[in-house]
Amino acid sequence: MNRFGWKLFSSFFGVGALLASSCGGPEGDGQAAEDPDAAIMAKVDSVLALMTLEEKAGQMLNLGLAALLEGPFYTFRDTLVFDQAKLDSLLGVYGAGSVQNLASFPMTPEQWQATIAYLQQYVRDNTRLGIPLLYGIDAVHGANYTAGAVMTPQQINLAATFNPEMARQAGQITAYELRACRIPWNYSPVLDVARHPLWGRMFESFGEDSYLTARMGVAMIQGMQGDDLAGPTGVLACAKHFIGYGASYNGKDRSPVVMPEHMMRETLLPPFKAAIDAGLLSLMVSSGSMNGVPSHIDKHLLTDLLKGELGFKGVVISDWNDIDNLHKIHRVAADEREAVKLSVLAGLDMCMEPYDASFAEHVVELVNAGELPLARIDDAVRRILYVKFKLGLFEDPMMEGQEYPKFSSDEFDGMALAAAIESMTLLKNKDSILPFSGQETVLLTGVGAHSLNYLNGGWSRTWSGQDTAYNDTDKMTLLEALRAEMGDDKVLYSPGSTYDELLDVEDALRQARQADRVVVCLGERPATEKPSDIDELEFPEAQLRLVRELAKAGKPIVLVLLEARPRIFREVEPLADAVLLAYLPGNEGGRAIAQTLVGKANPSGRLPYTYPRFSGSLWTYDHSLSDERDVNFGLDGFQPQYPFGHGLSYTSFAYEDLRLDSDSIAHGDTLWVSLRVRNAGQRAGKDAVLMFLTDEVASLSPPVKRLRHFEKVELAPGESRDLRWPILPSDLEFINTDNQSVWEPGLFTVSIGDLKASFYLKKNN
Numbered sequence: 001m002n003r004f005g006w007k008l009f010s011s012f013f014g015v016g017a018l019l020a021s022s023c024g025g026p027e028g029d030g031q032a033a034e035d036p037d038a039a040i041m042a043k044v045d046s047v048l049a050l051m052t053l054e055e056k057a058g059q060m061l062n063l064g065l066a067a068l069l070e071g072p073f074y075t076f077r078d079t080l081v082f083d084q085a086k087l088d089s090l091l092g093v094y095g096a097g098s099v100q101n102l103a104s105f106p107m108t109p110e111q112w113q114a115t116i117a118y119l120q121q122y123v124r125d126n127t128r129l130g131i132p133l134l135y136g137i138d139a140v141h142g143a144n145y146t147a148g149a150v151m152t153p154q155q156i157n158l159a160a161t162f163n164p165e166m167a168r169q170a171g172q173i174t175a176y177e178l179r180a181c182r183i184p185w186n187y188s189p190v191l192d193v194a195r196h197p198l199w200g201r202m203f204e205s206f207g208e209d210s211y212l213t214a215r216m217g218v219a220m221i222q223g224m225q226g227d228d229l230a231g232p233t234g235v236l237a238c239a240k241h242f243i244g245y246g247a248s249y250n251g252k253d254r255s256p257v258v259m260p261e262h263m264m265r266e267t268l269l270p271p272f273k274a275a276i277d278a279g280l281l282s283l284m285v286s287s288g289s290m291n292g293v294p295s296h297i298d299k300h301l302l303t304d305l306l307k308g309e310l311g312f313k314g315v316v317i318s319d320w321n322d323i324d325n326l327h328k329i330h331r332v333a334a335d336e337r338e339a340v341k342l343s344v345l346a347g348l349d350m351c352m353e354p355y356d357a358s359f360a361e362h363v364v365e366l367v368n369a370g371e372l373p374l375a376r377i378d379d380a381v382r383r384i385l386y387v388k389f390k391l392g393l394f395e396d397p398m399m400e401g402q403e404y405p406k407f408s409s410d411e412f413d414g415m416a417l418a419a420a421i422e423s424m425t426l427l428k429n430k431d432s433i434l435p436f437s438g439q440e441t442v443l444l445t446g447v448g449a450h451s452l453n454y455l456n457g458g459w460s461r462t463w464s465g466q467d468t469a470y471n472d473t474d475k476m477t478l479l480e481a482l483r484a485e486m487g488d489d490k491v492l493y494s495p496g497s498t499y500d501e502l503l504d505v506e507d508a509l510r511q512a513r514q515a516d517r518v519v520v521c522l523g524e525r526p527a528t529e530k531p532s533d534i535d536e537l538e539f540p541e542a543q544l545r546l547v548r549e550l551a552k553a554g555k556p557i558v559l560v561l562l563e564a565r566p567r568i569f570r571e572v573e574p575l576a577d578a579v580l581l582a583y584l585p586g587n588e589g590g591r592a593i594a595q596t597l598v599g600k601a602n603p604s605g606r607l608p609y610t611y612p613r614f615s616g617s618l619w620t621y622d623h624s625l626s627d628e629r630d631v632n633f634g635l636d637g638f639q640p641q642y643p644f645g646h647g648l649s650y651t652s653f654a655y656e657d658l659r660l661d662s663d664s665i666a667h668g669d670t671l672w673v674s675l676r677v678r679n680a681g682q683r684a685g686k687d688a689v690l691m692f693l694t695d696e697v698a699s700l701s702p703p704v705k706r707l708r709h710f711e712k713v714e715l716a717p718g719e720s721r722d723l724r725w726p727i728l729p730s731d732l733e734f735i736n737t738d739n740q741s742v743w744e745p746g747l748f749t750v751s752i753g754d755l756k757a758s759f760y761l762k763k764n765n
């Protein structure tokens, strides 16, 4: 018996039988025993040695589940029926190594288990080596494609909590509920830094800041992957979309990025680098292009930078049908064959080719023609087998006998609710109109007021998130939740408007006159990817008009915003006494908003992006000073509706005694920053303390400030906490035009709230 052991492979797959007789290797190799990766790589190489070129090409193929089902790929389904001929061709003949996505409707965990077991058994029984399939899915806010699964807040809400623990827990719930479905691979998190507020997938990101994205992304991956990818609750994360998806110059989906490499490295790369350092083993390529080069054929990006410089050991997968798009959309390849060649040469390991197996055919043909080196194919397949081994798929692909009693549990719902509550971002609260005392009569209106879909957004039971048929009837809309908090008789309701049409505004106005307060829940129609493109950032006129009409009642108005990105509402903002930004808080969002409105919960979210006032003035907070110049030759040109990091509380926090332990340091020395935070108000609350750093003068025009640390603290009234943080060498560096991380001596300023302190970074002797 070799060291891999018959037992290791025999439980499920044919490859075990082959390996048991064919693979050699020294018995009890001490090195392999010490280094788990070396042991895995030895197994990988053993499997690779058995494979034909056709089998290797098949492993590189990631099919859509619908390609294996009866009927056309795109069709409405409420049951899943495999098509034997398609199975025999795509899995049997071509040997696809991976399948992904849903069959148009959300299945129960039991249905998922049966589906995946069926596919795994098919490859075991009908392919020569029986290499297990790697099933992948988009579970981007909980296991959103599984009926009954907890739908956590979207990523943008997690970012707004400024509490990485919330992201870690969301990752953990997602992984647990995916494994309950026997799905081991998740196309999440989105690590694109959302540099353009028009981008319709802003809600899938952690916002506009690189550092915040890195901290939250790492926490989410750690929650998802756990300590053991092969364990019953570990799922392989797939960070996406490498790189620049959220930074196109026009803000549209899958549009070109124009950005010099040093800026890409400064702003977009750090979250991916941090994720790789934290154990990321799969990554999806961006559908867009950077400086004219589609990412899918960018060898410098995928091979030199990612696999070389950053040492990425995992699988690089394309996005949806994107190899075809190299030819059809990007026009950088004359035909699909050339597109396959360019992308694999660039470093692509797996092709998300949802519809057919043409990719695998091209790979075989290109290798046979001498146009693709076999070594590149072997490298790709090695990476794929590596993650399959890491996930324990060869041993126990179905987690046989494993129970998941916490699926859809109150415990998980409670965690989702806590995250939603912590994301609530109070942007305005004139005369402390919020929270309600509970005695008021409230009119609730607006498109988001009585809809689970508007709370959840895209990727909720279906791709678009618009289908009401799959809503969880045990979850509460804002209307239901507010009535549960205040009593039915205290909460009047009028629909007000659809997304872009006024409804019975007379009814809304009549009821507003009867009420003491008016809550208008403005909302954004659920969507993702191309259908999320919009042509103007303002809320649709019908929704703004509803606010203007209701103002005629003369009652205090509270705006609640459910939106995928910062929709501009400048014109009606003065009519609102309070504004609560809820983003897309998920299935527990109704309760989170209601509890915040009545003061059962104290808001502590902070804006993870700059909220624009005008659609012609779109800047991120870390712009350069030259962006602040105004028409009067002053520096007053940066006037967002609300700045990055803004967020109010029902209590107030005082920042005191900001100190640096030295007024000058050499690069590499540790400088300590300390500060006291005090709850100066009457309620317990949480506060996200944000530390920014400004390099006052640098050889590349520096950003006015950069977020360099944050911590969420919870304080009782009157309580205070002393915080102490180090400034790291990397906090003082920037990427120069030679793409090097450098530091320059000079003055730096630390700012926390309104407090500032400066120090000198000394020249080296």
Ligand code: GLC
Residues within 6 Å of the ligand: 101, 138, 187, 240, 284, 319, 320, 529
């Ligand atoms: C897409 C998305 C990507 C997703 C993939 C699979 O087109 O851009 O985020 O993971 O398809 O559904």
